[in-house]
Amino acid sequence: xxxxxxxxxxxxxxxxxxxxxxxxYETRDTTYYLFWYKQxxxxxxxxxxxxxxxxxxxxxxxxxxxxxxxxxxxxNFTITASQVVDSAVYFxxxxxxxxxxxxxxxxxxxxxxxxxx
Amino acid sequence: xxGVTQTPKFRxxxxxxxxxxxxxxxxxxxxxxxxxxxxxxxxxxxxxxVGEGTTAKGEVPDxxxxxxxxxxxxxxxxxxxxxxxTSVYFCASSYKDQPQHxxxxxxxxxx
Numbered sequence: 001x002x003x004x005x006x007x008x009x010x011x012x013x014x015x016x017x018x019x020x021x022x023x024x025y026e027t028r029d030t031t032y033y034l035f036w037y038k039q040x041x042x043x044x045x046x047x048x049x050x051x052x053x054x055x056x057x058x059x060x061x062x063x064x065x066x067x068x069x070x071x072x073x074x075x076n077f078t079i080t081a082s083q084v085v086d087s088a089v090y091f092x093x094x095x096x097x098x099x100x101x102x103x104x105x106x107x108x109x110x111x112x113x114x115x116x117x
Numbered sequence: 118x119x120g121v122t123q124t125p126k127f128r129x130x131x132x133x134x135x136x137x138x139x140x141x142x143x144x145x146x147x148x149x150x151x152x153x154x155x156x157x158x159x160x161x162x163x164x165x166x167v168g169e170g171t172t173a174k175g176e177v178p179d180x181x182x183x184x185x186x187x188x189x190x191x192x193x194x195x196x197x198x199x200x201x202x203t204s205v206y207f208c209a210s211s212y213k214d215q216p217q218h219x220x221x222x223x224x225x226x227x228x
Contacts, residue, residue, distance in 0.1 A: 009157070033214050045160075045207065045219040052214075091159060095214055102148055102167035103214045104175070107160040 002027055004094050006108035013082050014116050021077040021111045023092030029053075033095040033103070034068065034075045039110070040088040048090075051075065082115045089113070119143050123208050123220035130198045130227045138193040138223050140208030146218070148211045149191040150175075151183060153204040154222070160207065166191055198227045 003026040013019045025034065036048040049059060051068050059066045063080045079086055089112045095105040121142045130136055140149065147168050152160040152175075162175030166185040180202060182194045191210075195202060203226050209217035 006159075035216060043205075044221055045209075047216040047218075050216050093160075097214070098173070102165060102173065103211075104165065105150070105162065105217065106176070107152075107162075109157060109159040 002094060002096055002104070002106045004092050004106050004108035006090075006092055006111050008111045009109070010112045010114065012114040012116065015084060016081050018078060018080050019082050019113065019115075021079075021090050021092075021113070023075045023077065023108060025073050025075065025092070025094045027073075027094060027096055029096045031097065035093040035095065035105075036066065036075075036077050037091045037093065037107075038088045039091065045091075048077075079113075082113075084115050084117050087113055087115045121208055121210055121218050121220040123206075123223050125223060126221065127224045128226070130195075130225065132198060132200060132227060134198050134227075135194070135196050136198065137195075138206055138208075138225075140191045140193070140210075140220060141189055142191075142208075142210040142218070143189065144210060144212075144218065145188070146210035146212050147188070148213065149185065150209045150211075150217065151181070151191065151193045152207045152209065153177065153202075154207060155204050163193065163206075200227050203227045 005024045034051045038046045089110045092108040095103045150165040151163040164183040169188040206223045208220045211217040
């Protein structure tokens with residue numbers, strides 16, 4: 001079964017702190033894709049990163065970094081030196097191919113991050 | 118740079134009324150999706166389409182119908198609206214397994 005768990009409902013940090021958002025997924029497929037999206041207070045959904053199941057390399061993009069570990073089925077997201085503008089809801093998502101064609105994507109419930117000045 | 122456009126942006130319905138939400142994309146994407154977002158539940162897939170003329174059920178399809186008569190459009194219909202369908206609805210499109218591009222959402226209230 002396809003499932004994404006973001007156990008942290010809300011996190012509150014003070015500016016410049018580092019923060020890690022957890023994502024644990026379940027899938028029976030060997031080929032799948034993982035994503036992180038950001039939803040700022042304005043409401044739009046913004047793509048952050050995509051990873052396929054065969055690429056376990058960690059990635060860093062500025063203050064953002066991602067740690068993908070197949071052994072623990074986790075795809076965690078770390079923000080270094082957080083800023084107020086990082087305040088948003090962050091969603092982890094899992095995409096699998098279906099027999100009927102297409103890719104079915106399941107989102108986690110999201111983690112709301114508050115960064116206080 | 119329109120991307121994905123949803124209409125309307127807001128709507129209030131009475132229980133039992135019907136309506137159609139329109140999603141249009143200009144990126145020539147084959148795949149389109151409809152999600153609903155409720156507090157604490159993230160985004161849940163209602164229906165999706167892998168191409169013109171095809172649709173498939175997602176996690177929460179009951180009470181909704183969809184149609185994809187043209188590649189660029191994906192319509193979501195509520196035949197008889199219920200208060201439980203009060204939500205924010207997002208449409209998205211993608212090229213196969215690539216990241217999805219989302220519309221700005223439609224806030225729907227059913228009284």
